[in-house]
Amino acid sequence: MVRTHKDLEVWKKAIEFVTASFPKSELYGLISQIRRAAVSIPSNIAEGATRNHKKEFKQFLFISLSSAAEIDTQLIIAGNLGFIEKQKVVIIQSELTTISKMIQGLIKSLITKTLITNNKSPITNHQ
Numbered sequence: 001m002v003r004t005h006k007d008l009e010v011w012k013k014a015i016e017f018v019t020a021s022f023p024k025s026e027l028y029g030l031i032s033q034i035r036r037a038a039v040s041i042p043s044n045i046a047e048g049a050t051r052n053h054k055k056e057f058k059q060f061l062f063i064s065l066s067s068a069a070e071i072d073t074q075l076i077i078a079g080n081l082g083f084i085e086k087q088k089v090v091i092i093q094s095e096l097t098t099i100s101k102m103i104q105g106l107i108k109s110l111i112t113k114t115l116i117t118n119n120k121s122p123i124t125n126h127q
Helices: 009-021 024-049 054-080 086-117
Strands: none
Touching: 009 054, 024 054, 024 086, 054 086
């Protein structure tokens, strides 16, 4: 059963590939990409929160979760390449996990509110 991107064999293989072939000269490109993905998380939450429909808000929250997974992957690569200390990677990943769980909780809350508003049971109907 796939629980996260880290459970996918193709993801693991891709990590090995990048780690083996990533040139040191690309350090700043990788760090820049991490920063862009990090900015994307609150930006998408903000944009989604201003939408008129919960469905749209949920979509933006899922995009934020995708950015968190992207950052997680980039941190692993940066750590494997020695660009960031492994201990720092663990600390940042812990913070990222907290944020991801908060986003997932908000998504679940929106789903539950939508089901209740539509007089549907959240136990029997999944969206």
